[in-house]
Amino acid sequence: MNVLLINGSPHARGCTNAALEEAASTLRGEGIGAEIYQLGPDAVSGCRGCGACAKLGRCVIKDKVNDFLELAKDFDGYIVGAPVHYGAAAGNITSFLDRAFFVNFCAGRNIFEHKPGAAIASARRSGTTATLDQLNKYFSITQMPIITGRYWNMVHGMNADEVRQDLEGMQNLRFLARNFAWHLKCREAAERCGVVLPEQEEIVYTNFMRQL
Secondary structure: OEEEEEEOOOOOOOHHHHHHHHHHHHHHHOOOEEEEEEOOOOOOOOOOOOOOHHHHOOOOOOOHHHHHHHHHOOOOEEEEEEEEEOOEEOHHHHHHHHHHHHHHHHOOOOOOOOOOEEEEEEEOOOOHHHHHHHHHHHHHOOOOOEOOOOOOOEEEOOOHHHHHOOHHHHHHHHHHHHHHHHHHHHHHHHHHOOOOOOOOOOOOOOOOOOOO
């Protein structure tokens, strides 16, 4: 079993990465493979709403998203870490996840469905809970169980060293990682016992409109 941790910060050795490293280390201690994916500093385009992914099975924009989806399909769970910019998740990770999850849905790839997800927010001071709410929405619309710690998954600091001094924040990430590992092991045990995934139905779309 393997978990992909996504560093949505442009800094590969910054605050968000320090948080993800703590979670990854704990996962490995629980016998779960853990790999950190670096989004990096390159610009990520937002979704154009062209709908081409439904026909092509991939996004028409040539950046990291398609390669990421090929990588992500082989993992059993996902943890997304994001820095807080102006009270919300940083723009690059938002554009990245918008397109990754939209391609997954429109192209019928089913990479993320029913696999566990978790979000981690990193901030100097505030905006973390709003960021966590924002990131968790990607999971909740994709039938992904959301894994929690014993507190909201946030760390505080101006740099990686300060984040490591956030003792409660780092401890909570260990709670999160152990809960994540427990869920994966429970799922593996369930599969061995013949417990199947929930029945799926054809999706019904409705729009609600009224004349003003």
